[in-house]
Amino acid sequence: MTEQDFENIRILDNFYQTSSFFPMPVVLVSTISEDGKTNLGPYSLCFPFRIAGKGKWAMKLNARSDSNTAMNIKRTGVCSINFIPDDKKSMEACVQLGFPGEKTEEKMKHNRFTLIPSYRNGNGTEYPEIVKESIQVFECSVAEDIPIWIDEETTECHMVLTVEKIIMKKKWKEALIKGEGFPPIPIDYGFRNNVNFWFTKHSKPYKIPLPERKGIDINSVRYAVDRCDPDIKWTDEACEKIVKVPRIFLNRVVQGVAEQAKKDGVTLVTGEFMDKMRDKRSDEQDN
Ligand SMILES: Cc1cc2nc3c(=O)[nH]c(=O)nc-3n(C[C@H](O)[C@H](O)[C@H](O)COP(=O)(O)O)c2cc1C
Incomplete structure (x- = not known):
């Protein structure tokens, strides 16, 4: 036996x-109680x-079916996912x-977080408050096309939650857009x-660059x-920009570029157009 050998672990619940x-x-999931x-x-x-x-971007949440959170989401169809900062x-x-x-009233007596109104527009729907101390908040609703599933054997409630709105503190929004810096978000190793x-x-x-594998050649691009689209022509320079895209993604990438070009009224895709597209947030950076 050396330190590099594996040992079997008994799998428990x-x-x-x-x-x-x-x-x-x-995360702290905020919901509306009865x-x-x-x-x-x-x-x-x-x-x-x-x-x-x-x-239809969505999150998946697994909660006990008798938890306040699961019962409230089943009843109201809405919740917010609050990403609190990592400090003790x-x-x-x-x-x-x-x-x-614990029921909402009992447990919320011990709540030390600050609750503020949702950033979603009401339109008659009531939304749960959100946690002011959060770094970011995903405001969500139960996915219309994926019903909540309760596993009767384990009483686990599986919910797919459409992300309707993401809000973020200014400092971290700037970090996200510039691609510099990360907020202190906690990592849980469980109970x-x-x-x-x-x-x-x-x-x-720290960063690790993507592997420098040989992609496809320019002829395949x-x-x-x-x-893809007979109305849209591509320069060689534009084709060069995607030779490193793995083959399985090539058609999807080409289609995405063509769709954007159409939207922008562009008939010749150039290297410059590709550069603009590559940085999906270039519009926000220009502001
Ligand atoms: C850090 C942390 C993570 C937790 N993660 C989960 C989880 O993913 N699923 C779950 O069912 N319970 C989880 N729990 C336990 C629930 O928080 C606990 O059942 C709680 O009573 C739920 O509150 P609620 O009834 O108001 O929803 C976690 C607890 C802590 C402290």
């Missing part, structure tokens, strides 16, 4: 925390679900809200040994662009 180390986000008050529940099983749905005070306040079985929740300290992110 809640395997992600009992039988492994699994890094997760920590008496109209905002309820905050800490959740980690909350991940991007539909990522390229053109207006916030994490202590967050864990205070994670004691199963271990029935005693403590464990979080890691946020450390400085030319073949794809010539067959």
Whole structure:
């Protein structure tokens, strides 16, 4: 046996925390309770679900079906996902809200976060308040085309939540657009040994460049662009810009560029046009 050999781990319920180390986000989900008050529940099983749905971008949340959060989402169809900052005070306040079985009124007596109104436009719908201390908030509604599923055996409630609005503190919006810097967002390693929740300290992110693999050759790009849209021509320079795109994504990328060109009234796709498109946020950067 050397240190490099693996050992078998018995898989138990809640395997992600009992039988492994699994890094997760920590969010506070705000919902509206039956008496109209905002309820905050800490959740980690909350991940991007539909990522390229053109207006149907969605998160997936897994919560006990009898939690306030699941019951409120089932009843009202709305929630907000609040990304609180990584510091011990916030994490202590967050864990205070994670004691199963407490009703909204009981637990919210211990709430140390500040609640402010939703940024969504009412239009008659009532939305839960959001947490002011958050770095960013995803304001969500239950996906219309994916029903909530309760696994009766485990009582887990699986919800797909369409992301209607993302709001972010100014400082982090600037970091996002410039591509410089990351906010301190906590990483949860779960509820271990029935005693403590464990979080890691946020450390400085580092970068790793994409692999310099040989992509496709310019002839394959030319073949794809010539067959995409007869009204739109491409310069060689524009074709060169996408030779590194993996083959399986090529047609989708070409189609995306052609759609944008049409929208902009452009009939010749140039290298410059491609550069503008590559940086999806170039419009915001110009402002
Ligand atoms: C950091 C943290 C992460 C949690 N993640 C989840 C989770 O992903 N799913 C879940 O069902 N419960 C999770 N819990 C437990 C819930 O927070 C707990 O059941 C709580 O009572 C839910 O509140 P609610 O009933 O107001 O929704 C977590 C608790 C903490 C402190």
